Amino acid sequence: MSRYARITDNIDWGLITTALAIVFIGLLCLYSSSRGTSLAIFYKQLMWIAIGVLVMIVVFVVDYRVLLRSAWPLYIFMILGLVLVLVIGREISGARRWISLGPMGIQPSELAKIIMIIWLAYWGEQKKHIQGYGIRELVLPTFFILIPVGLILVEPDLGTAGIVALISCTLMLLLGIKRSTFVGLLVLFISAMPFVWFSLKEYQRLRILTFLDPSRDPLGSGYHAMQSKIAVGSGGLLGKGFLEGTQTQLRFLPEHHTDFIFSVVAEEWGFAGSALLLLLYIGLVTKITQIGFKAKDRFGTMICFGVAAYFTLHIFINIAMAVGIFPVVGVPLPFISYGGSFMLINWICIGLVLNIAWRRFMF
Amino acid sequence: MNWNMNNTNNIPGPHIDDDLKWKAKIFIAFVFVLFTILLLRLMNMQVFKGSYYESLARNNRIRIVSIPAQRGKILDRNMEVLADNRPAYNLIAIPEDISDVSFIAHRLAGILGSDEEDMIERIREAKKRPYNPVALARDISFHQMASIETQLYTLPGVSIDATSERDYVLKELGAHVLGFLGEISRKQLEGLKPGSPYAPGDPIGKTGVESICEETLRGTKGVRIFEVDATGRKTKILDEKPPVPGEDVVLTIDKRLQLTACRSMAGRAGSVVAMDPRTGNILAMVSSPSFDPHVFLSPMTPEVWKGIIEDPMHPLENRPIRGQYSPGSVFKVIIAALALRNNFITPQDTVYCPGAYSLGDSTFKCWRRGGHGNMDLVSALAQSCDVYFYVLGERLGIDRISSFCTDLGLGRPTGIEFKDELSGLVPTKEWKYKRFGEQWQKGESVITAIGQGFTLVTPMQMTKVMSSVVNGGNVLTPRILASTEITKERTLNIREADLAVIKEGLKAVVESEKGTARAVRDPDFTMGGKTGTVQVVSGYSSNLPDQSDLPYKIRDHAWFFGFSPVEDPEIVVVAIIEHGGSGSSIAAPVARDVIKEYYAGKGPCDEQVCQDNR
Numbered sequence: 013m014s015r016y017a018r019i020t021d022n023i024d025w026g027l028i029t030t031a032l033a034i035v036f037i038g039l040l041c042l043y044s045s046s047r048g049t050s051l052a053i054f055y056k057q058l059m060w061i062a063i064g065v066l067v068m069i070v071v072f073v074v075d076y077r078v079l080l081r082s083a084w085p086l087y088i089f090m091i092l093g094l095v096l097v098l099v100i101g102r103e104i105s106g107a108r109r110w111i112s113l114g115p116m117g118i119q120p121s122e123l124a125k126i127i128m129i130i131w132l133a134y135w136g137e138q139k140k141h142i143q144g145y146g147i148r149e150l151v152l153p154t155f156f157i158l159i160p161v162g163l164i165l166v167e168p169d170l171g172t173a174g175i176v177a178l179i180s181c182t183l184m185l186l187l188g189i190k191r192s193t194f195v196g197l198l199v200l201f202i203s204a205m206p207f208v209w210f211s212l213k214e215y216q217r218l219r220i221l222t223f224l225d226p227s228r229d230p231l232g233s234g235y236h237a238m239q240s241k242i243a244v245g246s247g248g249l250l251g252k253g254f255l256e257g258t259q260t261q262l263r264f265l266p267e268h269h270t271d272f273i274f275s276v277v278a279e280e281w282g283f284a285g286s287a288l289l290l291l292l293y294i295g296l297v298t299k300i301t302q303i304g305f306k307a308k309d310r311f312g313t314m315i316c317f318g319v320a321a322y323f324t325l326h327i328f329i330n331i332a333m334a335v336g337i338f339p340v341v342g343v344p345l346p347f348i349s350y351g352g353s354f355m356l357i358n359w360i361c362i363g364l365v366l367n368i369a370w371r372r373f374m375f
Numbered sequence: 376m377n378w379n380m381n382n383t384n385n386i387p388g389p390h391i392d393d394d395l396k397w398k399a400k401i402f403i404a405f406v407f408v409l410f411t412i413l414l415l416r417l418m419n420m421q422v423f424k425g426s427y428y429e430s431l432a433r434n435n436r437i438r439i440v441s442i443p444a445q446r447g448k449i450l451d452r453n454m455e456v457l458a459d460n461r462p463a464y465n466l467i468a469i470p471e472d473i474s475d476v477s478f479i480a481h482r483l484a485g486i487l488g489s490d491e492e493d494m495i496e497r498i499r500e501a502k503k504r505p506y507n508p509v510a511l512a513r514d515i516s517f518h519q520m521a522s523i524e525t526q527l528y529t530l531p532g533v534s535i536d537a538t539s540e541r542d543y544v545l546k547e548l549g550a551h552v553l554g555f556l557g558e559i560s561r562k563q564l565e566g567l568k569p570g571s572p573y574a575p576g577d578p579i580g581k582t583g584v585e586s587i588c589e590e591t592l593r594g595t596k597g598v599r600i601f602e603v604d605a606t607g608r609k610t611k612i613l614d615e616k617p618p619v620p621g622e623d624v625v626l627t628i629d630k631r632l633q634l635t636a637c638r639s640m641a642g643r644a645g646s647v648v649a650m651d652p653r654t655g656n657i658l659a660m661v662s663s664p665s666f667d668p669h670v671f672l673s674p675m676t677p678e679v680w681k682g683i684i685e686d687p688m689h690p691l692e693n694r695p696i697r698g699q700y701s702p703g704s705v706f707k708v709i710i711a712a713l714a715l716r717n718n719f720i721t722p723q724d725t726v727y728c729p730g731a732y733s734l735g736d737s738t739f740k741c742w743r744r745g746g747h748g749n750m751d752l753v754s755a756l757a758q759s760c761d762v763y764f765y766v767l768g769e770r771l772g773i774d775r776i777s778s779f780c781t782d783l784g785l786g787r788p789t790g791i792e793f794k795d796e797l798s799g800l801v802p803t804k805e806w807k808y809k810r811f812g813e814q815w816q817k818g819e820s821v822i823t824a825i826g827q828g829f830t831l832v833t834p835m836q837m838t839k840v841m842s843s844v845v846n847g848g849n850v851l852t853p854r855i856l857a858s859t860e861i862t863k864e865r866t867l868n869i870r871e872a873d874l875a876v877i878k879e880g881l882k883a884v885v886e887s888e889k890g891t892a893r894a895v896r897d898p899d900f901t902m903g904g905k906t907g908t909v910q911v912v913s914g915y916s917s918n919l920p921d922q923s924d925l926p927y928k929i930r931d932h933a934w935f936f937g938f939s940p941v942e943d944p945e946i947v948v949v950a951i952i953e954h955g956g957s958g959s960s961i962a963a964p965v966a967r968d969v970i971k972e973y974y975a976g977k978g979p980c981d982e983q984v985c986q987d988n989r
Contacts, residue, residue, distance in 0.1 A: 186398050245420040245428025283421035287414060294410050301403050317399060328409045335416045
């Protein structure tokens with residue numbers, strides 16, 4: 013068997029095919045929703061997909077274990093990016109999330125998602141001799157998680173900060189926390205809530221209530237949620253057909269190329285289309301966890317589960333928001349929502365997982 | 376698709392321990408639960424409730440209507456209402472529900488007596504945002520409202536909205552101070568940041584206090600989301616958020632003084648400003664002629680607009696802060712203060728006035744042909760002797776005069792809350808060279824000293840400056856909002872004795888035998904002041920007792936600045952009457968009336984003090 017054949021044989025083509033199928037559905041929706049205004053974002057998205065695939069290949073080629081050595085430099089790079097965006101970031105409707113790079117913009121907070129996965133996997137690898145962390149072992153990683161989360165909250169970008177925090181929590185739980193410590197933390201967390209609540213100022217409480225119940229702000233997010241629900245529900249079993257979605261085409265739906273793009277899938281392709289998309293997503297996540305089980309070191313396993321958590325959280329929150337069972341927060345849909353940085357990170361994740369899958373054959 | 380990976384024997388076993396394996400399985404189970412929730416929810420919405428949502432989408436039955444917030448009132452210093460709200464009816468249309476535009480426009484134009492083409496245009500414009508309700512006519516009469524209400528069933532897409540309309544209690548008497556509301560312009564809308572609360576047709580403060588306090592007065596709109604049936608009728612309210620009324624704004628203006636000043640100015644062009652020299656509070660601010668602010672509340676016809684814009688008297692101009700005039704003899708007060716401060720003269724020094732002053736080849740006449748004879752500072756102020764101040768002007772020179780003027784706050788906006796103040800002009804040598812390419816002439820310093828040169832001031836600047844002279848040398852920023860803090864810009868560093876002498880001179884203007892404003896003295900209170908007459912066209916003598924024979928445009932401007940009481944003044948009034956003739960006979964009575972009213976209003980208050988003392 014030639015070396016070349018072996019390389020290609022052991023690539024997980026199923027993972028790539030699934031991702032490409034999702035990308036294809038996403039392009040259909042983006043075409044449909046941007047047709048009415050300007051196709052520029054459609055072509056931009058095509059370009060980002062091409063860049064994303066190239067970057068995925070680069071990530072795949074380099075042995076992922078170099079990341080063990082670059083976890084700290086990456087972490088520092090991430091913090092610098094998050095601080096920089098607060099200083100020189102472009103302000104768009106009150107939030108600083110973008111750094112301008114010529115004609116493009118990048119979002120350091122998107123990068124933070126993947127770098128935190130790598131950093132926590134690295135940290136778990138360093139401490140793998142410990143069976144179940146207690147409070148003392150948890151102080152340091154908690155600190156290093158809270159720095160980026162805090163910086164993203166300042167931008168402000170509640171959705172992304174929440175995602176980074178949840179991915180981090182998932183990985184910490186997988187790495188293992190002592191049962192007594194876990195229960196203790198849980199009790200502490202729950203019992204602290206009322207105190208936090210009553211120490212808040214009136215307007216802060218109101219803000220949280222609006223966040224939990226968007227119909228308190230019906231002109232803003234409540235309107236989005238309602239129109240999105242109408243779009244999804246009216247898709248019916250088989251959908252209204254490509255380019256036929258009235259909610260999308262008549263522009264009732266706001267943000268229909270970014271955060272609410274799932275409504276376009278659901279409206280134009282119906283339950284059949286949205287269920288197919290969900291199955292593809294389930295396939296993608298299952299594939300990643302399988303690779304995680306079979307990775308040849310704990311570092312690889314943790315990266316895989318981190319990536320699985322990353323995709324699951326995005327998919328769940330985004331779709332739950334579109335179907336009205338989750339508050340409206342800015343969380344995009346992997347491989348589908350318009351956005352360069354996000355598309356890039358999605359492909360980097362796939363590249364990492366392919367890398368881990370392929371290198372378990374190397375010894 | 377290759378879902379299962381080939382597990383060949385030569386591959387080392389995965390490094391996953393049992394503990395991690397167990398947790399990972401829980402993780403995967405959790406993932407499956409989440410996806411199942413989504414699938415079930417989608418099935419429920421799309422398969423079982425699909426037809427319900429489809430009907431919602433078909434008609435897009437959801438309407439969102441904003442509920443306007445009650446605008447805050449504008450109150451005077453005694454909490455008397457100056458700008459109020461009264462109930463009104465607006466004619467509202469939801470453009471999407473109007474199918475036959477020309478028919479509806481025809482019917483509505485018939486009832487309202489308005490232009491049909493204009494109505495069609497308004498509806499067409501509104502169709503660009505078809506689900507946004509838009510006001511086709513504001514503040515329609517009760518009769519029109521009733522007549523439309525009874526025919527509503529034949530007018531799909533049209534409804535009547537009970538709302539409130541601005542009511543300016545003072546009408547034209549407070550128009551410049553209060554300003555007025557108007558529909559937000561397309562240009563303003565385009566310049567808005569995302570998330571701004573304004574929609575087309577919304578009222579916004581255009582000028583005056585309405586504009587500077589827009590955010591306070593505006594309040595927060597409420598919102599109502601409801602379902603409608605096919606004809607656009609409400610069927611069910613889905614959600615509602617009540618509006619938050621705007622906050623009231625309290626002014627420093629005293630309604631009674633404002634009215635008195637307005638009445639005294641009736642039929643004349645000019646301004647009156649009254650200020651409390653201790654605080655900078657503006658008690659009255661009048662620009663004449665004025666206009667009825669109510670005409671701006673609803674879209675006006677081009678004829679009305681043209682009438683206002685092309686009025687030769689410029690009623691829209693806010694003269695107290697935008698009218699720029701030569702200061703005339705009132706400026707002599709500034710020269711007197713500067714000369715005393717810099718020791719160019721003592722109060723006892725005298726200048727002989729023969730009726731004219733020669734400098735080189737030029738001769739500068741005193742307004743009194745025969746001359747005043749020997750003049751000291753007090754008598755020079757009292758009789759407004761030009762020669763005395765020509766001498767001072769020559770001695771001081773323009774550099775000192777202009778630098779002192781700048782210290783006083785001339786040549787720049789006074790800092791009152793209004794945004795569109797003009798700066799006036801403080802001439803300097805550099806300014807003249809830049810402007811005319813010529814050197815400064817000594818003679819120009821001389822006429823500057825009597826307020827006739829290049830210097831330009833606004834009535835508000837004059838009020839601020841004169842207040843600082845009579846209040847002991849504190850330059851205070853005028854304020855119209857009670858919420859603005861009292862701001863002391865600087866102290867003039869003039870000796871108290873010098874200020875006292877100036878005040879004595881100003882008192883003599885009114886009280887002394889030969890004072891130029893002797894006619895307005897009042898037995899009930901002490902009053903000081905200074906008259907000023909500005910030649911608009913040189914060559915016409917300003918000492919004609921009666922200028923009413925002259926054409927209006929070339930008559931002199933009349934200034935008067937008055938304050939009372941002379942000891943510890945509580946009120947400063949500056950009045951200017953454009954083409955009014957002589958300051959003493961025309962402008963001084965206006966200021967006197969305001970001061971008299973000030974005491975009349977204080978009366979009960981004093982009684983209270985008296986009773987307390989008993």
